Amino acid sequence: MTGVKVPKYRDLPIKQGAPKGSAWGVFDKDSKRDVYGTLNFITPEAILAAKEEIRAGESVVLNLPLHLPYHSSNIGRCEFSHKFLADAFEQKCVDDEITINTQATSQWDGLLHFANQDLSVYYNGVPYEAASIHRSDKSLGIQSLSQRGGIVARGILVDFVRYAARKGIEYNPLGPYRITLDQIQEILQEEKVETRQGDILVVRCGLSKYIRASTPEDPTPFTAGGNQTHVGIDPTPELIEWLWDSNFAAVAGDSLACEAVPAFDGSFGRLHTACLPGWGMPLGELLDLEALAALAEKHQRWTFFMTVSPLNIDGGAATLSNTIAIM
Template structure:
């Protein structure tokens, strides 16, 4: 199902006091937008989106229920990975500078957060407007981006370039904390004898996610932070320098991920996930070739609903801890960079058991 809408087609929502207050998926049609519920334009509440539902009460209950052994694992990949990023993104670089020779050093980073483990903030991806445009390529030739796209809450490209609306730094003020659940697709596929490359055009239907949840006895709760492991970080480390150099030049590259579908969107919305995370480069299958669902997951989840997307998280250590305890839920925490105006950020994330 493809839905192209106008900026003016905006139904303001009431702020939910509980997860029971959210409208149904069908009530969001045709725009698939949940705008205007959290706070006025430019407020921290608007910038938090669905993270507003990670209340102190929910966090306290999660800690009491999920933290049992104190074991913990970081979820951020090394900053220099991907060491050969695509999409014209720069490689990570660190330089050392003398502060007081010969006694002390500083270091200076040059990086694009999208090149490694990162959160996509709501300034990252827009939702296409209808107007007179057809194929995606036609949108990319307009003289004014505000004619073609709109960001969460009705934010314009000019507001992003010239202001701080939807800035990701709002997430750092309290951090992101709640119950995480892992759907370890990579381990499940291995058990099933399914072979694939995460750098092929390999799509995962939402029905398979439900099979993974059943296999590992994952029970979803409102407010969960959903993590899906495909095995990207592990596979990348097996690739040769020659392969990586070639990958960097591909236009477009191919990335395994979730197949775009209405069933996937219903799964995300109906379970009231407050964020979705993966070790995949783009979470969803790329490029999107589905003629029945031309709007990408990013357009709906980020721009439509205000649900953060985490990508390229290192979930291999988390997978091992989950197997060790035969438990796929845990306490999740993340404190993004406090960078005003940020589009994305390393997650600084960890899971605690």
């Protein structure tokens, strides 16, 4: 399968003045600034190859119920509310009204969610002030995913929960715990999965299982104050290099931030910085991976056909998950 030719991570950046390791300019075409980032790896050929993952004819939704996790207000995000409007239009008719923060449940970070904190710029050099304060540049808004036809690709489930149980690794799904590159690569080897350009890497850490079983009285991943610790991928330089050189279209999981908090060096946001403003790579967070894990176990296959239908919000920063996996 012919793919998109891009530089190796060690050869980035290619644009003068761009941050170290960034892909600014890599996907630009005909002097036009790219707005799709690593989704450019999902070519028509990659989609046609991904459809071959549909063999059993079974599908699962990767979205938590919208009210979960509980207590998003602990980190300054509004709580989900649902009004059930009976007798609408003076008829036996019902409408729904909901209020929700797109970061408070299963969701995908768009390219306006997180800027390079040192330079105050988004992917491909779009200024934070223009895009998010004055709103004069909405080119990286979540509507771009709809314009491109959503996200359709092959997904790979890296089931760390299954791996940890087999290896006798004990950890709290609320964190802290760092899932290493070595562990991810060992799981892929055990699952007999070879990555290919345009894949979406999905890492299950078990947080969605915890959230599904939780009550409002239980501890939640939404903790107040600055002492947040979370399970996730450990964003070491080696892992970041591997993600780019593997040509993944996106990375996702059931963890709160996708990346471990804190990282190996005590920092926060290394994966966000590399993926969102660096490469234009969407991050999926708080996905519900329990039904998918059961389906993968049933069929002994950890690759699947994956679709994301984003909320078409002009200039939006993120979208509710709206993600389906089909085997």
